[in-house]
Amino acid sequence: MIRRRQLLGGGIAGGAGLLLGGCDRAVQSALPRKILFAGETMQMGLQRALMDRDALAPEYRPEQRSPIFRANGTRDPGTPEYAALRDGRFANWRLTVGGLVARPLSLSLTDLGQLPQRAQITRHDCVEGWSAIGKWQGPRLGDVLRAAGLRDAARYVVFTCADRYGGAPYYESIDLVDAFHPQTILAWALNDRFLPVANGAPCRLRVERQLGYKHAKYLMRIDAVASLDGIGKGQGGYWEDNVDYDWYAGI
Amino acid sequence: MDAPPGTVIRRHGLGTRIWHWINAVAIFVLLGSGLGISNAHPRLYWGVYGANFDAAWMELPRFPAWITIPSSYNLALSRRWHLIFALVLGFGLLAYMVWSLVDRHFARDLRLRRRELTPRHLWADVRAHLDFRFHDPARPRDYNVFQKLSYIGVLFVALPLAILTGIALSPGMNAAWPWVLDLLGGRQSARSVHFLCATAIAAFTVVHLVLVILAGAGNELRSMLTGRWRVPPDGRVDAAADPLVAGEPR
Numbered sequence: 001m002i003r004r005r006q007l008l009g010g011g012i013a014g015g016a017g018l019l020l021g022g023c024d025r026a027v028q029s030a031l032p033r034k035i036l037f038a039g040e041t042m043q044m045g046l047q048r049a050l051m052d053r054d055a056l057a058p059e060y061r062p063e064q065r066s067p068i069f070r071a072n073g074t075r076d077p078g079t080p081e082y083a084a085l086r087d088g089r090f091a092n093w094r095l096t097v098g099g100l101v102a103r104p105l106s107l108s109l110t111d112l113g114q115l116p117q118r119a120q121i122t123r124h125d126c127v128e129g130w131s132a133i134g135k136w137q138g139p140r141l142g143d144v145l146r147a148a149g150l151r152d153a154a155r156y157v158v159f160t161c162a163d164r165y166g167g168a169p170y171y172e173s174i175d176l177v178d179a180f181h182p183q184t185i186l187a188w189a190l191n192d193r194f195l196p197v198a199n200g201a202p203c204r205l206r207v208e209r210q211l212g213y214k215h216a217k218y219l220m221r222i223d224a225v226a227s228l229d230g231i232g233k234g235q236g237g238y239w240e241d242n243v244d245y246d247w248y249a250g251i
Numbered sequence: 252m253d254a255p256p257g258t259v260i261r262r263h264g265l266g267t268r269i270w271h272w273i274n275a276v277a278i279f280v281l282l283g284s285g286l287g288i289s290n291a292h293p294r295l296y297w298g299v300y301g302a303n304f305d306a307a308w309m310e311l312p313r314f315p316a317w318i319t320i321p322s323s324y325n326l327a328l329s330r331r332w333h334l335i336f337a338l339v340l341g342f343g344l345l346a347y348m349v350w351s352l353v354d355r356h357f358a359r360d361l362r363l364r365r366r367e368l369t370p371r372h373l374w375a376d377v378r379a380h381l382d383f384r385f386h387d388p389a390r391p392r393d394y395n396v397f398q399k400l401s402y403i404g405v406l407f408v409a410l411p412l413a414i415l416t417g418i419a420l421s422p423g424m425n426a427a428w429p430w431v432l433d434l435l436g437g438r439q440s441a442r443s444v445h446f447l448c449a450t451a452i453a454a455f456t457v458v459h460l461v462l463v464i465l466a467g468a469g470n471e472l473r474s475m476l477t478g479r480w481r482v483p484p485d486g487r488v489d490a491a492a493d494p495l496v497a498g499e500p501r
Contacts, residue, residue, distance in 0.1 A: 043338070127330070128292040208426075243325075243327050244327040
């Protein structure tokens with residue numbers, strides 16, 4: 001009888017092992033994978049239904065900032081082009097704003113500094129689980145897009161970066177809800193100093209209601225597009241294209 | 252109420268049975284995928300922020316492949332498993348709670364009586380457990396006091412807190428419902444509490460499975476599938492009479 005109980009206990013553990021293996025196999029076939037990946041659409045739909053379009057991410061007091069703001073991902077793009085820009089203290093850096101806009105722009109760091117500024121002390125949440133708090137400053141992306149004049153067909157904003165992953169520039173994208181959110185800024189300062197190279201100098205995106213990998217560093221181009229098809233592998237970002245990360249990273 | 256030993260009674264209602272199995276799958280996937288996510292940054296902090304340069308109160312082990320979903324380290328897929336089954340867990344619990352309030356399952360079966368909480372009664376129930384007697388022969392359908400306390404703890408504390416702390420980890424929900432973060436004392440505290448809730452739920456599940464086996468797995472499983480449960484003699488489990496163990500036809 002005891003042996004049977006042990007068998008039963010072993011059966012539960014063994015069954016759990018089989019089930020775990022089953023989870024791995026399930027996502028290799030099309031339908032379970034499709035269902036699994038529909039979770040992102042559900043989470044995004046729920047969150048967008050529950051939050052005001054302009055609901056603000058929490059902001060913090062200066063003394064709540066992380067003593068050291070952890071840098072992650074690329075710490076230095078390491079290309080000759082980037083090294084040349086950095087050595088020139090980014091005087092020759094230009095941020096190109098194009099795609100579906102009426103007036104394409106080419107903005108220098110000085111131009112960014114002369115636009116109306118927003119400073120915010122916010123929390124940066126990495127998809128891995130850690131958080132760091134820092135003060136960011138820069139113009140609102142919405143103001144830059146208004147200056148460029150979005151065409152009616154534009155639905156997404158694509159950010160192309162100076163750092164390269166797998167031979168191609170890192171890229172990310174957000175929709176217009178987040179692009180025109182009041183806390184979505186093109187940050188050129190972290191904790192009242194020019195952005196360090198490790199944190200994305202000279203300019204990075206802050207999109208405060210999403211996880212860290214959406215906050216593209218080393219910005220070079222901003223393009224308004226009608227669809228994410230045909231950009232990279234069509235999923236809207238380097239990680240989304242290559243390792244199945246969610247495009248909507250609000251959770 | 253009285254049911255003599257050997258008779259078969261209806262033990263679990265339809266709502267309880269449906270939710271039990273949906274929830275069992277959700278807990279299984281959430282624990283496995285949660286351990287996979289933990290492997291991405293196995294450090295826990297208190298407070299609002301916390302990263303590698305900050306002091307961690309807990310350094311977690313790297314959870315091995317046989318216990319994580321997926322088995323090979325893949326943060327993106329662990330997250331996808333976790334975040335879709337989080338919805339199953341959350342909305343499933345909500346539906347079960349509404350159902351159980353309406354059909355008075357909670358009021359009937361989980362309400363603690365004053366006499367059950369006397370030290371004398373609690374001690375008697377400890378001794379009964381050690382003797383493998385899990386049922387009061389006079390009221391075999393009733394849960395014993397530790398059973399009630401653990402169901403109350405998991406239903407009204409561990410699961411809701413796991414859900415609330417999970418919501419607190421979402422930067423989108425932080426904007427939508429900032430009060431959740433305020434209540435929990437910051438995102439990294441919420442992440443730590445989320446892990447502690449998961450540990451409590453895992454511990455509950457292990458004890459639950461062991462007691463199902465000790466109480467007669469066949470009879471208990473049948474009661475959670477069909478609702479029908481055979482009253483054990485004198486409240487004491489006779490494992491030899493268990494349909495699964497003894498191979499008795501069900």
